[in-house]
Amino acid sequence: MKDAQPRTIYLKDYRQPDYWIDRTRLDVALYETHAIVEATLDVRLNDSQHDANKHLPALVLDGVDLELEELCLNGSVVEADGYELVPQGLSVPAPGAAFELKTRCRIEPQNNTSLEGLYKSNGMFCTQCEAEGFRKITYYLDRPDVMSVFDCRISADKSLYPVLLSNGNEQTRGDEPEGRHWVEWHDPFPKPAYLFALVAGDLQHVSDRFVTQSGREVTLQLFTEPRNIHKCDHAIDSLKRAMRWDEEVYGREYDLDIFMIVAVDHFNMGAMENKGLNIFNSSCVLASADTATDSSFQRIEAIVAHEYFHNWSGNRVTCRDWFQLSLKEGFTVFRDAEFSADMNSRSVKRIEDVSLLRTAQFAEDAGPMSHPVRPESYMEISNFYTLTIYEKGAEVVRMIHRLLGRDRFRKGSDLYFERHDGEAATVENFVAAMEEAGDIDLNQFRRWYQQAGTPELNVTDEFDSSQGLYTLQVTQSCRATPGQSEKLPLHIPLAVGLINAEGDDLLPEGTRMLELVEQTQSFSFEGLSAKPVPSLLRGFSAPIKLHYDYSDQQLAFLMANDSDGFNRWDACQQLCVRVLQRMVSAYLAEQPMQVDAVLTEAFGELLGSPVEDPAALDAMLALPSEAYLAEISSEVEVEANHAAREALANHLATVFAVRFSELYQGCQAKGPYQASAKDIATRSLKNAALGYIARSADQGIELAREQYDQADNMTDRFRALATLVHSERNGSVELADSYLDKFYNHFKNDPQVIELWLSVQASCQREGALERVQKLMEHEAFDADNPNKLRSLIGVFCSQNTTGFHNPAGYAFLADQVIALDARNPQIASRLVTPLTRYRKYPALRQQQMRSQLERIFAQQLSPDLYEVVSKSLK
Structure with a gap:
C-alpha cells in the first residue's frame, strides 16, 4: 500500500476556473544546459464565478519541475513572501479583477526524459503539451477550458538552431549578440495551453501550397532532419488531399496563412495537432518506397488527415475538460476513417477498424481499466488516451451518422462548429447539435457516452410459412464493469x-x-416465400458482440453470397473461429486436430473465383489472430491457440498450394512502385500468397529469398524478410539470420526501418524468443529512451509473441522493463504493462504468475500513471 496515493479527479466536481487568461506572451530563450521562459499573462476574473466587489480568490497556477526566478504583478516585482509555491503549482494573491502577471522560470529540457512539456530530441528542442505538459514549461492555468491568444518569441544559437517555430503566423525575426537569433510568432485564434507548440533545430523543409475553396493561398511546410528530406512528399500530398476533402465533405476551410508539420524521433504519441504546427512521431509522417511499407503509407495518410481535421474538431472547437476527450478524438477518428475509406477500399478500411476494435478495445472493455467513452473519473489523464476514447468514441459518432444519414449529419456538424467556434465544448453540446439539426431524439443514445463495457445482442428468429412472416427477436445486455454493475438499455x-x-x-x-x-x-418482415438467411450487423453498424446460431453451412453461404463486403469477411472469420475452437479442444484433449470440410470447401470456392477485389480477398485470407482468439476465450490457452492457428494455416497452404502459386505469379508488379490503393491491394495479396506458399513447400523459402533480392520497395522486401524469419522449415533459420544481417547493414542509419527490423524479430515465435529480445536490447540499434524502439521490441514481444511471452521469465522480463522505465517515461511504462493486467483471462497458474509480477511492480515507488493502472488491475 502506498503512503500517498494519486488524487482521483471526478467529472461531477468540474467547475469553471476562477480566472481567465485572455492573452499569453511567451519569451523562450534556449541554451545548451537550460531554458529561460518568461510568461506575461493578461488575467481576468471569471465574473460568472465571483463578484469583483467582494474578496478576490488567489490565482492558483499549475507548475511542475520549474525554478521560479522572478514574479511581477502589473510591472512590479513581488518578493518571495508575496506569493506561495504550493505542491504542483503557484498561488498568487490577486491585485484586482484584471491584472498582468509575469513570471520568469528556468527549466532543463535536456534532462526531461518524460517527453512532456519542452524537451530535447536528437539535438532538437520540441514540445508535447497534451494533456498537461504546458505546466512543465511555465506556471499557467493548464486546463483545456482556458483559451488564450498566444504570442511567442523564441531565441537560440543560430548555428545550432537555425529554425525556430511556434503556432500561428510568423511576425518578425532578427539577430542577437553572440551568434543568437530570434523569431516571433502570433496565433490569432484563442487556444488552450495544450495546443501550444515550439520547435527549434537544424532542420530542412519541403514546401508546397494549397488554395482554399474561398481562394486563399496557404503555405504548406514539412520540417525534418536533412537525412530525411526525401521522405516528405507523401505526407504533403496526403495533407493536400485531406484539406480538399474537409472542404468538400464538411465545409471546413483552413484559417491560417501557413500549416507546418515537424517530424520528431522521440515522441510518446503518434502525432499532435498543435494549432498550425503539428508535431509528428517520425514513423507517422516520413515515407519513401525504399524505407516504408504500404501499410505505413496508408497509416501516414490517415494520421496526417487526422491531425489536420483537428483544426476544427479539437482546435477551433476544443473540449471543456479532459472527461470530454472523445469529443475531439472520437469525432476526428470517425472523420479520418471516412477520409481513408474514400481514398482506398471502404470495406477493407471497415474490416481493419473493426478488427482493432474487437481485438483490443473489447479487451479493454473487459479489463480493469474499463471506462465509458466519457469517463466519470481518472487519476492520471494520460492513461485515458485509450482505444475506448478513440475507436469506440468514433463508433459512437458513426452510429449517430447512421441514425441521421449523411445530409442531416452534415447539418448537425455545421451547427456544432458554428455554435461553438472558439469555445471549449462538451459531448452534450455535440449531441445536442446533432439532435436539433437531425430532428431526432437522442436522449437514450447518450448512454453510449455514459456506460462502459461491450453490449451483447442475442438474436433468434422464426418463420411463419403460412403468412410469409419472418421475425427477428433481439435481446441486449451488457456485463458489469468496474463501478457499473447495472446497465440500462x-x-x-x-x-x-x-x-x-x-x-x-x-x-x-x-x-x-x-x-x-x-x-x-x-x-x-412480411411477404417472404421461404425462410431467409439473415445478414446481421451489416457494416458493423454498432460496436457490439452479436450472437446468432448460424450453422457452418450458413456462414459459408454468407461468405460466398453476402452483398455486404464487411459481412462476407465477418462470416469467414466466424467460420474460421469455430473450426479453430474445435481444433483447440482437440489439442487440449491430445487428439488430432482436423479441419472441417465445410471450411475447406468455402476457401476452395473463395480461391476458385476470379479475383475482382484483391483487397477484399487479401482480408479474407487472413486468419483470426491469436490476440482475437484470446479476447473471445473465457480462458486463454496460449499454446493450443497457437498450435491450432498454425495447423489451419498449414492445411490451407497444402490443399491450395497450386492456387496460391497462381495468385503469387498473377500479382507481380507490371510497372514501377506506386502507393496507389490498387497497387497496394495487389501487393498485399501477392505477399499473403507468399506466406502460404512458404508453409507448404521449400519453394516458398526460395521465392522469399528471390523477392527480397529483387525488390524495388520496402513492402516486398520486408514481407519477404518476415516470411523467412517466421518460417520453421529446415534451413530457414540460418537463411533468416543472414538476411536479417543483410537488412540491418543496409538500413542501420534509418531509425524508422530499424524499428521494422526489431519488430519482426520480437514477433518471431521460434524457441528462444525471450533470449533474442534480451540480446537485441544490448544491440547498438536499440535505444531504451526512444518510445518507438521500446514499442517495436518490448511492446511487440509482450503483446504479439504469445508463446514467447507467456511464461514466468517473460512476465518477470516485462515487470523489470516497466519498473526501470517508470522513472524515465511514466506514460510509456503505463502502456507497456497492459499484457500483465489481463491476467484474469488465463488459467490459474498463469494468473498467479502474472499477478505476482504486478504485485512486484506495485511494491515500487510508482508514478501516478503506472500506479493507477496497476492498482486497478490488482483490485
Missing part, C-alpha cells in the same frame, strides 16, 4: 439484410436499419 442501430437461397437480397432497400431501444424487441 442502449439505442442501437442494427443494420440487417435478408438473403434468399439464390444469394439475392430480399429487402427492396437491400439493407434495413433497425433501431433497438428496448431490452428485448421484435422486428417483422
